[in-house]
Amino acid sequence: MTLLQQISARLARVESRVGGGGGGGDDDDDSSGPKPQTVACDAFLSGEVAAFAAACDKIDASDMGANATAAYAAMRTFVDMASVCYKPTDMAELQGFAKGMIDQIRAAGDNKNKARRTPTEFHNNAFAEALTGSINWTLTSGMPGMPPPAKAIKESAIDGAMFYLNKVRKEYKGQADHDAWVKALLKMLNALMAYAKEWHKAGLTWSFKAQGAKPCSEYAGSAAPTAPAAKKTEAAPAPVAETKTDAKPKVNAMARGNLFAQIGKIDQSSGRTAGLKQVKKRCQW
Numbered sequence: 001m002t003l004l005q006q007i008s009a010r011l012a013r014v015e016s017r018v019g020g021g022g023g024g025g026d027d028d029d030d031s032s033g034p035k036p037q038t039v040a041c042d043a044f045l046s047g048e049v050a051a052f053a054a055a056c057d058k059i060d061a062s063d064m065g066a067n068a069t070a071a072y073a074a075m076r077t078f079v080d081m082a083s084v085c086y087k088p089t090d091m092a093e094l095q096g097f098a099k100g101m102i103d104q105i106r107a108a109g110d111n112k113n114k115a116r117r118t119p120t121e122f123h124n125n126a127f128a129e130a131l132t133g134s135i136n137w138t139l140t141s142g143m144p145g146m147p148p149p150a151k152a153i154k155e156s157a158i159d160g161a162m163f164y165l166n167k168v169r170k171e172y173k174g175q176a177d178h179d180a181w182v183k184a185l186l187k188m189l190n191a192l193m194a195y196a197k198e199w200h201k202a203g204l205t206w207s208f209k210a211q212g213a214k215p216c217s218e219y220a221g222s223a224a225p226t227a228p229a230a231k232k233t234e235a236a237p238a239p240v241a242e243t244k245t246d247a248k249p250k251v252n253a254m255a256r257g258n259l260f261a262q263i264g265k266i267d268q269s270s271g272r273t274a275g276l277k278q279v280k281k282r283c284q285w
Contacts, residue, residue, distance in 0.1 A: 035083040037199040041076040044195055045069075048188040055184035058177040061120050064127055067107055068188075071131055074100030078138055079204065086213040087206035097216050098139055105132050122171060123181065126164035130185060133157030134192050141203030149196035149203060158189050 034042070049072050053065030078098055088094045095102070108128040115124035133156025137149035147155065165182050172178035199205075207213035 034080060037205075038076065038080040038083055040195055040199055041079050044191055045072055045076060048184075048191040052184040052188045055177075055181040059120065059123065059181050061123060061181075063111060064108075064120075064124065067104060067111065068127070068131065071101060071104035071108070071135060072192075074104055075135055075138060079200075081216055081219045082204050082206045084207055084213060085216045085219055086209040088216055093216070094139070097219075101135050101138065105135060108132070122164045122167040123178075126161040126168065126185065129164065130157045130161040130189055133160045134189055137196065137200075138204050141200070149200050150193050153189065153193040153196055158186065158193070161185070161189070 049069055053062075053069050056062055056065030056068070078101060081097065088097070108124075108131045112124040112128040115121045134153050136156065137146075137152045140146045141149050141152065146152065165185070168178060168182055
């Protein structure tokens with residue numbers, strides 16, 4: 001009887017929010033703490049990303065490890081934002097909230113250019129390809145012509161970096177630290193692919209305005225953690241089952257094109273960004 005009363009009370013709260021459009025109160029026991037997809041992202045940061053950063057230190061590439069930590073911490077913040085906020089319909093606004101990730105992708109490209117004719121040239125090339133391909137899905141998944149996140153990470157990040165990883169293996173054959181670096185990078189990318197497959201199978205899932213989600217401008221989370229083990233505990237609205245949106249937001253075609261142009265300009269040296277494909281108009285927005 002007690003269990004039935006608890007279930008009845010929870011259903012009543014959900015009904016009141018959906019019917020009245022309310023955002024829920026902070027006193028709800030189920031509204032505190034990060035969502036499961038954010039917790040899983042924290043585990044990725046403190047596990048595989050931290051291990052990769054340690055491997056970078058051993059080959060005298062600590063800046064690369066810091067770049068990876070900051071980039072995936074920014075991705076964690078973006079994922080956490082999506083779990084409690086509704087998606088902006090304006091693509092320029094969305095790019096603004098993704099600035100932390102875009103800046104780190106640009107930094108990886110800059111480091112790649114600086115590493116030319118140095119002992120870590122191939123390492124930086126591989127990492128730049130891997131980072132771009134492993135983060136783009138947060139912005140482009142769900143768009144016409146774009147693969148689901150797990151497939152995008154496999155094709156753009158893992159396959160895209162393999163050419164340079166093989167060069168590292170050949171150049172530093174028999175050197176344990178460099179071999180460990182290659183393995184740490186691949187392990188990190190495979191872990192991210194598994195994470196995306198479990199939590200974002202069809203794309204990054206945003207919350208719903210009708211069920212109490214707030215705009216991204218009101219996101220209360222702090223800046224991305226500087227250490228992989230750091231965790232956020234910002235308040236979140238009442239739990240909402242992750243379901244596909246019943247209506248896609250109306251996005252201007254020109255704004256969508258600007259998003260691809262913004263990401264495509266990140267690596268100025270090569271003139272391309274791994275994993276992104278030119279999208280032709282296929283439907284009315």
